[in-house]
Amino acid sequence: MSAPLASLQASAPVPTKGRLCFVCVSGDWDRLYAAFALGGSGLALGMEVDFFLAFFGAGSMRAHGESAPRAGLMERLFQRLLPRSVDDAPLSRFHLGGLGKWMMRLLMKKHGVAALSKLVADVEELGGRVHYCETSLRLMGLGATQLLPGAGICGATEVFSRARGGQIIIV
Amino acid sequence: MESERHIDARGMACPRPIIELAKLRRHLCPGARIRILADDLAFESDVRAWCDATGNPLLSLERDGAAIEALIDVRVGRAP
Numbered sequence: 166m167s168a169p170l171a172s173l174q175a176s177a178p179v180p181t182k183g184r185l186c187f188v189c190v191s192g193d194w195d196r197l198y199a200a201f202a203l204g205g206s207g208l209a210l211g212m213e214v215d216f217f218l219a220f221f222g223a224g225s226m227r228a229h230g231e232s233a234p235r236a237g238l239m240e241r242l243f244q245r246l247l248p249r250s251v252d253d254a255p256l257s258r259f260h261l262g263g264l265g266k267w268m269m270r271l272l273m274k275k276h277g278v279a280a281l282s283k284l285v286a287d288v289e290e291l292g293g294r295v296h297y298c299e300t301s302l303r304l305m306g307l308g309a310t311q312l313l314p315g316a317g318i319c320g321a322t323e324v325f326s327r328a329r330g331g332q333i334i335i336v
Numbered sequence: 337m338e339s340e341r342h343i344d345a346r347g348m349a350c351p352r353p354i355i356e357l358a359k360l361r362r363h364l365c366p367g368a369r370i371r372i373l374a375d376d377l378a379f380e381s382d383v384r385a386w387c388d389a390t391g392n393p394l395l396s397l398e399r400d401g402a403a404i405e406a407l408i409d410v411r412v413g414r415a416p
Contacts, residue, residue, distance in 0.1 A: 170397040205351055
């Protein structure tokens, strides 16, 4: 039995325009998830959304690939300590050496919550752009094949250039 | 003859139903309709906000058990 819900929109709608720039400095799964869920919603509303991945944000959002040719032993060792993929990023709290994350995975499955990698793919499909901080890539020795497909590399100035007239949200 | 497309977003958590709606909208021309069924608790307010913000009128919004069904008139579709 279906019942109509009260009052549909009355006013003439105006397409949303706006710009959001998420600067993802943290590599924690929950922070990245919140950024990509909000960014995805903004894209769904017609906003322009950019994600700038820096430091541990860049370290967590990696694809499988080769390290940069200039990466030395220290950079390669550092990479071994980073999550292997976006879905392996740690929780900011209650990670408990992976136990908390394992429980979170089960809860997500039970409640129909999509994986972070799925959300990232949706965001890209809706036109969201992902950029990596050049300094972070250099520090961690990340190579071009370790970036998410379609992502670019940018400097700090480009963040402000792309954010002009919009909001910058640091997570 | 206008086409009507269906999305069954039951079992999906926020913001997936709206993301699926936005993804489908990108492939439709003005004049099409989207009927979407979702049971995420934020869906009613989210779909109203989406319709308002994107300029695609909400034709009906009905509760069907635990789910909510929205019928949307696509006015702003893919770029010609």
